[in-house]
Structure formats: structure tokens, C-alpha cells
Amino acid sequence: MGNIAFLPIGLEVGLLVGALGILMAAVMRGCRTRDWAIIAGTAIGFGFVVSVRQWVVVGDIGPQLAYGTKGIDGSAVANQMVAMDKFGALGGMILMIVVGLVLIGSWQMITDLGTRGAEYVALILLSVAGMHMMIVSANLVMLFIGLETASLALYVIAGFLRDRRGSDESAMKYFLMGSFASALFIYGVALVFAATGSTSLYGPTSIGMFLGGNVMPDPGILLIGIALILVGLAFKMSAAPFHQWAPDVYQGASTGAVAFMSTGVKVAAVAAMVRVMYLGFFQFYDDWSMAVALIAALSILVGTATAIAQSDIKRMLAYSGVAHAGFLLVAVLAARVSLDSMWFYLATYAVSLVGMLTIVGVVAGVNSGPVSIDSFRGLGKKSPMLSVAIAVFMFSMAGIPGTSGFIAKLVVFTAADLNGFRWLVVLALLASVAGLFFYLRIIVVAFFDDTDAEETPSTPTGPRIAIGFAVAVTVLLGLWPTLLLDFAREALPHL
Amino acid sequence: MDIRVIIFIVFALAAVAGAISMVLARNPVHSAFGLLLTMFSIAVFYVMNGAHFVAAIQIMIYAGAVMTLFLFVIMFVGVDTSDEAEEHIPFQRPMAMILGAGLLILIVASGIQAWVNSRALTGRGSLGTIENVSDELFGTWLLPFEATMFLLAIAAVGTIALAQFAFTLRSTDGSDDE
Numbered sequence: 001m002g003n004i005a006f007l008p009i010g011l012e013v014g015l016l017v018g019a020l021g022i023l024m025a026a027v028m029r030g031c032r033t034r035d036w037a038i039i040a041g042t043a044i045g046f047g048f049v050v051s052v053r054q055w056v057v058v059g060d061i062g063p064q065l066a067y068g069t070k071g072i073d074g075s076a077v078a079n080q081m082v083a084m085d086k087f088g089a090l091g092g093m094i095l096m097i098v099v100g101l102v103l104i105g106s107w108q109m110i111t112d113l114g115t116r117g118a119e120y121v122a123l124i125l126l127s128v129a130g131m132h133m134m135i136v137s138a139n140l141v142m143l144f145i146g147l148e149t150a151s152l153a154l155y156v157i158a159g160f161l162r163d164r165r166g167s168d169e170s171a172m173k174y175f176l177m178g179s180f181a182s183a184l185f186i187y188g189v190a191l192v193f194a195a196t197g198s199t200s201l202y203g204p205t206s207i208g209m210f211l212g213g214n215v216m217p218d219p220g221i222l223l224i225g226i227a228l229i230l231v232g233l234a235f236k237m238s239a240a241p242f243h244q245w246a247p248d249v250y251q252g253a254s255t256g257a258v259a260f261m262s263t264g265v266k267v268a269a270v271a272a273m274v275r276v277m278y279l280g281f282f283q284f285y286d287d288w289s290m291a292v293a294l295i296a297a298l299s300i301l302v303g304t305a306t307a308i309a310q311s312d313i314k315r316m317l318a319y320s321g322v323a324h325a326g327f328l329l330v331a332v333l334a335a336r337v338s339l340d341s342m343w344f345y346l347a348t349y350a351v352s353l354v355g356m357l358t359i360v361g362v363v364a365g366v367n368s369g370p371v372s373i374d375s376f377r378g379l380g381k382k383s384p385m386l387s388v389a390i391a392v393f394m395f396s397m398a399g400i401p402g403t404s405g406f407i408a409k410l411v412v413f414t415a416a417d418l419n420g421f422r423w424l425v426v427l428a429l430l431a432s433v434a435g436l437f438f439y440l441r442i443i444v445v446a447f448f449d450d451t452d453a454e455e456t457p458s459t460p461t462g463p464r465i466a467i468g469f470a471v472a473v474t475v476l477l478g479l480w481p482t483l484l485l486d487f488a489r490e491a492l493p494h495l
Numbered sequence: 496m497d498i499r500v501i502i503f504i505v506f507a508l509a510a511v512a513g514a515i516s517m518v519l520a521r522n523p524v525h526s527a528f529g530l531l532l533t534m535f536s537i538a539v540f541y542v543m544n545g546a547h548f549v550a551a552i553q554i555m556i557y558a559g560a561v562m563t564l565f566l567f568v569i570m571f572v573g574v575d576t577s578d579e580a581e582e583h584i585p586f587q588r589p590m591a592m593i594l595g596a597g598l599l600i601l602i603v604a605s606g607i608q609a610w611v612n613s614r615a616l617t618g619r620g621s622l623g624t625i626e627n628v629s630d631e632l633f634g635t636w637l638l639p640f641e642a643t644m645f646l647l648a649i650a651a652v653g654t655i656a657l658a659q660f661a662f663t664l665r666s667t668d669g670s671d672d673e
Contacts, residue, residue, distance in 0.1 A: 126648060133645075146642070156653035
């Protein structure tokens with residue numbers, strides 16, 4: 001074995017200990033949600049501190065690879081499993097913030113669940129550990145296990161509220177289609193291994209080294225492998241044409257769970273895609289970039305066109321998520337010239353979406369399944385603060401200046417244009433304009449429609465904090481984007 | 496004649512005979528034992544090719560666990576049950592025959608090619624031993640191996656979480672579940 005250091009996997013270890021600790025607390029001390037909150041908060045805080053520590057250490061000694069083995073001749077350490085770099089550190093920080101916001105915003109649901117709440121929190125912590133594993137993995141096998149860890153927990157989370165109709169259906173759909181996507185992904189890894197003799201992204205025996213040193217006259221098998229890996233990751237971020245599961249799953253799962261599964265997986269899958277595609281298959285950039293561009297264009301078109309027709313807010317957000325998956329794939333292409341634009345888009349979109357879904361949870365109940373847009377009717381009179389927050393998030397997702405979503409689209413599209421994808425940028429811009437329709441419709445419904453409804457939804461403290469934080473981030477990064485952009489500029493993967 | 500060739504011929508014939516008897520047998524238990532014979536014979540091939548670990552897995556998982564499962568199902572359904580299989584898909588038989596013939600041609604063709612082009616067995620025969628597999632599993636792939644622990648934890652927690660709900664439903668029914 002090479003060097004054993006715990007810093008590169010400290011975040012995963014911390015979250016695992018936290019998850020097991022919550023389960024033990026539930027066994028030994030009974031149904032005390034306060035215990036679980038303290039443990040989960042500690043684990044997530046620990047994860048954040050570890051990520052910051054990784055950032056600092058990488059700044060001092062440069063990016064590191066860990067958990068490799070010496071080659072047969074005993075010379076070079078190869079086959080590293082985990083990379084510790086600012087790329088993974090920033091990904092860890094974003095994931096920790098997102099999962100923290102989700103738990104704060106939907107804690108009511110965990111209280112409602114009673115004893116089963118402990119399992120819910122534990123599964124969320126394990127799932128987010130898998131997501132971070134995807135971002136830091138330096139080997140395709142490690143990436144697959146991270147992917148499975150993240151998804152397997154999400155399948156259960158999607159079907160957690162079994163007393164509601166549609167919950168089982170949601171979980172089953174997600175499970176069957178997700179398993180299929182995972183199978184395609186691992187088949188792609190096998191084909192890449194067949195073509196190059198390696199699943200490693202780094203070191204002397206890596207895929208990139210093989211492709212750099214050998215000219216493949218007939219790379220058919222490798223290209224099929226790359227395509228299948230792309231499909232597996234595109235499914236997880238619900239990019240068209242692999243998006244059919246998203247609306248049904250989002251509608252059937254509880255709102256609190258949707259806030260987690262719609263944001264966390266996107267962050268992990270996009271970051272993993274950037275690392276794998278650029279580091280593993282850079283020699284075939286021309287081939288896969290065209291495929292990514294086509295998936296992006298299709299996602300943007302399908303997502304925008306279908307979102308217009310939705311009357312359920314979660315289905316609308318699901319299709320808007322498909323469109324955003326397209327924008328994120330544009331960011332993957334833009335990452336060649338500027339990685340900070342991709343990070344900026346990921347972070348701001350994730351925070352805005354968590355904030356928006358927290359509001360949906362407040363208005364319609366955090367355990368709610370389908371939520372009609374009508375439930376927002378007249379919210380502007382009943383609860384002006386919530387409505388202003390809705391306006392901020394919707395403006396941000398639509399890309400109105402003054403919000404972080406505008407800056408995100410601006411930097412991503414500029415970088416993608418610089419990288420030679422002008423047609424895609426034009427398409428994305430047109431779709432953004434069309435997207436205004438359904439984002440603004442929610443604001444119109446909230447502010448200008450009258451209601452005969454009775455009660456005012458009161459915002460509990462937890463969602464209040466989560467929404468307030470999300471609004472603050474969205475506005476602050478919209479006005480001072482350099483706060484994050486300068487930071488993210490350094491978040492490069494180990495080369 | 497080389498002893499390896501004799502062993503190969505014996506177990507190849509056994510594998511084919513097992514496969515044929517599995518398809519043709521009227522009694523499902525006989526079918527199951529035909530499959531067992533095939534799987535065991537294939538395990539012998541694995542040993543001959545130096546893949547000891549795969550051979551052990553083949554015996555344990557397929558010939559052991561999966562066969563037991565088959566037999567359980569057969570016993571549950573009843574040995575004497577015969578289902579009147581109605582073929583709903585039109586042209587099912589001709590299509591199956593065409594596909595089967597195509598598969599046979601593919602296998603024979605690739606077999607001939609491998610027979611002509613294949614390299615002689617060299618010292619690579621030891622790669623699949625249990626020592627080598629464990630070296631890889633607990634050396635190179637230690638971290639992914641450990642990370643599968645996350646999957647096991649999720650499976651256990653998820654099962655409990657999903658199954659517990661059905662239990663609470665039943666006990667709140669007022670039935671005598673205490």
C-alpha cells in the first residue's frame with residue numbers, strides 16, 4: 001500500500017460515522033429528533049471543515065493522489081483511487097451547504113416521520129457521501145461505487161412516505177430506470193477497460209496515458225464505452241433524452257426529498273463528468289464534446305418546451321431541471337476554458353432550487369406529493385416575504401440581472417462561446433427567454449391572482465433560515481459574483 | 496493424448512449433455528439437475544484455465560446458491576404442476592429457431608477463428624488464482640472494496656425503513672400483532 005492518509009476521505013468517514021451514530025442514537029435513546037439534529041449537524045459541519053482543510057492543504061503542498069499501489073516493479077505508485085484537489089474540496093463545500101440547507105428546511109418532515117426519521121437522515125448522509133465520492137474519485141470503479149451509493153440511498157428516500165399514493169410508484173420508477181442507467185455506466189467502464197486496459201484517471205497506467213502513447217486505428221469500442229459513461233451520468237442529472245423519470249419521481253416523492261435529490265446528484269454528476277471526460281478522454285475531446293453538445297441542446301429544448309405546459313409546480317421544476325441540466329452540460333463544455341463558470345452555475349442553481357423547494361414545502365406541506373401551482377395563488381397578500389423570496393429564486397432561475405442566475409448564465413455562455421459552441425449558446429439564450437414564461441407565471445400567480453383561501457402559511461424557523469440563506473446567497477452572488485468566481489477559479493482538478 | 500484434452504472432452508460432453516437434458520426433461524427436478532451438471536462442468540473449465548477463483552465462485556454461487564433457489568421454487572410450485580404454455584406471440588417458434596441458428600453459427604464461427612488464431616497457453620494460467628484475486632482485492636482495490644460498505648449500510652437501513660412502515664400499518668389496524 002501507498003500512503004494512508006485520512007484527509008482525502010475524511011468527509012466520507014465523517015458522514016458515515018454520523019449516519020451510524022444517528023442510527024445508534026435512535027436505538028439507544030429512542031425517538032429524540034434533537035439528538036439526530038445535533039449528530040447530523042456535527043457530521044455535516046465536520047465535512048465542511050474537512051473540505052476547507054483539504055483546500056488549505058492543497059494550497060500548501062499541491063494536489064495529491066491517495067490510496068494507490070506500487071507497480072509490479074515497485075517503482076511508481078499507480079492506480080490511485082482518490083484525488084485530493086481543490087476541485088473535490090469545493091465540491092465538498094457545496095454539497096455540505098446544500099445538504100445542510102435541505103435538512104434545515106425539511107426537518108419538519110423528519111419530526112413527522114417519528115422513529116423512521118433516523119433512517120431518513122442516515123440515508124441522506126450516506127447518499128451525500130456517495131456524491132462526494134463521485135467528485136473525488138480518481139478511478140472509474142471508485143466513481144461507480146460512489147454513483148451507486150448516492151443513487152441507492154436516493155431510491156429509498158424517494159419512496160420514504162409510503163402512506164401516500166404515488167410514493168411507491170416514484171421509488172420503483174426511479175429504482176428500475178436508475179439501475180438500468182447504472183448498468184449502462186458500468187458496461188461503459190468495462191468497454192473502456194477493454195479498449196485501454198485501465199480504469200484509472202491518473203498515474204502512469206491511466207487511460208489518458210494509454211491514449212496519449214498509443215494511436216488507436218479503430219477506437220469503436222472505446223467510443224461506445226465513452227458514450228455509455230456519458231449516458232449513465234446524463235441520466236443522473238436528468239438530461240434529455242434520459243429525463244423521463246424526473247417529473248414522475250419528483251411529483252411522487254416528498255418535497256423535502258426532492259430538494260435533496262434534484263440538487264445533490266446534479267452537482268456530483270456534473271463535477272464527475274468534467275473530471276472523467278477531460279482527464280480520461282481528452283484525446284477524444286472532439287468526439288464526446290459533440291455528443292455532450294447535442295444532449296445539452298436537446299435537454300434545453302425539451303425541458304423548456306415541456307415546462308411551459310405544466311400545472312404542477314414540482315413537475316414544472318423537474319422540467320426546468322431538465323433545461324438546467326442542459327445549461328450545466330453547456331457549462332461542462334465551457335469548463336475547457338473556464339472551470340469557475342461551471343462551479344458558479346452549479347452552486348447558485350443548487351442553492352436557488354433548494355430555496356424554492358423549501359418554499360414549496362412551506363406552502364404545501366413538506367410531506368406533500370403533487371403540488372398544483374394554484375396553491376401559490378394570492379400568496380403575495382398572505383405572506384409577502386415568502387412571495388419576494390419566490391420572486392428572487394424564479395428571477396435567478398430565469399436569469400434576470402441582479403440575481404446569481406444571470407451571472408451564472410453570463411459566464412457559462414461566454415465561456416462556451418469562447419470554446420466554439422456559438423450555435424449552442426444562441427439556442428440556450430433563446431430558450432432562456434422562452435423560459436421566462438413559466439418562471440414569471442409563478443410570480444404572477446403569487447402576486448396578482450386573488451384567492452379566497454383561508455389560512456396564512458406560517459413559516460417555521462428552520463425553513464425561514466434555509467430560505468433566508470438561499471435568498472442572501474442568490475442576491476449577494478448576483479451583485480458581487482467575484483466572491484465565488486475568484487474562489488472557484490482555483491478549484492481545478494489534479495492534472 | 497494429453498490428460499488435459501481427455502478431461503476437456505469428458506466435461507465438454509457432460510456440459511452439453513446437461514444443457515440438452517435441462518431443456519428436454521419433462522420433470523423440472525431433472526431439468527434442475529441437468530443445469531447443475533452444466534454449471535459444474537463449466538467450473539472445471541475455469542480450473543483448467545487457471546481461473547481458480549471464478550471456478551470456486553461458480554460452484555458456490557451458481558451450483559450452490561442459485562440451484563438451491565431453483566429447487567426451492569420447484570418444490571414450492573409442486574413437481575407435478577405442468578403449465579399449459581400458450582404461445583401468444585405469433586411466429587414465436589420460427590423466430591426462436593432462426594435466432595438459435597444464428598447464435599449457433601456465431602459460436603461456431605468464432606470458435607473456428609479462435610481455434611486457428613489462438614495463442615498457445617503460456618504461464619498466464621496462474622493469474623486467476625485465489626491468491627492473486629485477493630492480492631488485487633485487498634491491495635489495489637482496497638478502497639472501493641471498503642466503500643461497498645456504504646452500499647451494504649444503505650441496503651440494511653433502507654430495508655428497515657421501508658419495511659417498518661408496513662409493520663406499523665398492520666399493528667394500527669387493530670389486529671392482534673402484539
